[in-house]
Amino acid sequence: MKIGELTQKYISDLSNLYDTEEARVMFNLAAEYVLQLSPTKLRMQSGVSLLLNDYQQLLLILEDLKSGKPIQHLTGEAHFYGSVFKVNENVLIPRPETEELVDWIINKVGQIKTSDFQILDIGTGSGCIPITLKKYLPDSKVSTLDVSAKAIAVAKENAEQMKQEVNFIEADILTYRDDQKYDVVVSNPPYIRLLEQKDMHKNVLIFEPHLALFVSDEDPLIFYKAIADFAFDSLKENGLLFFEINEYLGRETLEMLKSKGFNTIELRKDMQGKDRMIMATKTSIY
Structure with a gap:
């Protein structure tokens, strides 16, 4: 079978789960993993016939995709901000909106000239946020910091692979305190309410860690409140707090931060026009 023909088979067989462009991305990621070809080279070689072993491997991936399993779990890797991170069922798959948050931090911090600059990420996952921040x-x-030892193990492996020095802390932010003062605290904590599950793709519901995803409908900002309290105590003067947020709770998150003492707050939309990230500055009013 030719590469272009298998692309169309992916699109057809996955039509119950993904739209055409999403299915095409699935094929591109699978083909990049198996054939070591970029999407551009795939398009250029659409008329090339696949070797039998490659064809069989791509068919096996397709069968797993039809069950709803994420492509990143099949390849064991996810692309984030120009790097490739190991992922598995113990960590969230990095999302494009998190790349936007990291880009905001890198650009903002790049404008600040200071020595002994300290950054704390809360909710390590794959390590995509702290490792990328250290790299740039x-x-x-x-x-x-993460409560999950399994997640920290994945992130440590990614840090070692990318030769980035990051300090890992296994702890629960709901109870954690330390004496360190930070210039930046950043977090992408669990923020999806249980009532939102009905709108989610089954590959997320079945295959990604619920510990890193869901909060109760009654107190959806539980982690944001705890992190805001921690950050207000632990940030230096003019220190920055960054959050990725629930698109439906932007105003509520903003008002919560005001109530915690942050008086300079920016709510920003992602590329899809959704309220997705917040920056709050700890500044004295006196």
């Missing part, structure tokens, strides 16, 4: 802000000292 190499003079910073980056720490990251």
